[in-house]
Every structure is written in C-alpha cells, then in structure tokens.
Amino acid sequence: MSDTIWLRVKATVGPFSNEYTVLGSTFEGKTFSLYAPANSIRVIGSVSRPSTQSDALMRVQIIEANADLRLVALPANPLDSSKTVKVRESQLVA
Numbered sequence: 001m002s003d004t005i006w007l008r009v010k011a012t013v014g015p016f017s018n019e020y021t022v023l024g025s026t027f028e029g030k031t032f033s034l035y036a037p038a039n040s041i042r043v044i045g046s047v048s049r050p051s052t053q054s055d056a057l058m059r060v061q062i063i064e065a066n067a068d069l070r071l072v073a074l075p076a077n078p079l080d081s082s083k084t085v086k087v088r089e090s091q092l093v094a
Helices: none
Strands: 006-013 018-024 030-035 041-043 054-066 069-075 084-088
Touching: 006 041, 018 041, 018 054, 018 084
Parallel strands: none
Antiparallel strands: 006 018, 006 054, 018 030, 041 054, 054 069, 069 084
16 A cells, blocks of 8 residues: 555644644644655645744655554654654544
8 A cells, every 4th residue: 555645733834934843643642843845745725934833734655554554654754753653544644
C-alpha cells in the first residue's frame, strides 16, 4: 500500500518562503513538528505572520493500514521523531 493522502495539521510561516512550520499529532496524541515544503501543504485560511497558526492539510503517503490506524510517511524529517508516524484514519482527508 502506498497511497497519497492529506493529514490534518497546524501550520505557520516557515523560516524560508518555500516551507511551512508544521505541527501534527500521532494517534497517541504525541506532537511532532517539521519544516515541510510549501508544495506539500494546503493551508485552510491564512498564514501571514510567524505567530499566526492555521489549520492545514499536509500531503503524506500511507505505508501500512491496520484497523483504524495508518502508518504514514511525512514529506520531511520531523525535528523530534522518525519520518513515519502512526495516525488515526479520522485524521486523514482524501
């Protein structure tokens, strides 16, 4: 299985114009953060200042599915975890 899908996250302006700072959470509620390429993010609303956080969708790839959990590959390496994380199916949008 290797489907591309969107994960619900929060995004703010990144350090460079071609990226966003992204906060997401695993199925356990643990937070992860990363700098994601702008072409992998769909911002819902507006992110104009570094302190402005907005709902967003981040493109991820499903690696494995088991019941309501999905192991997904992130578009960049997180600052505090591996490049794959487990999320609930309800956190994903087709």
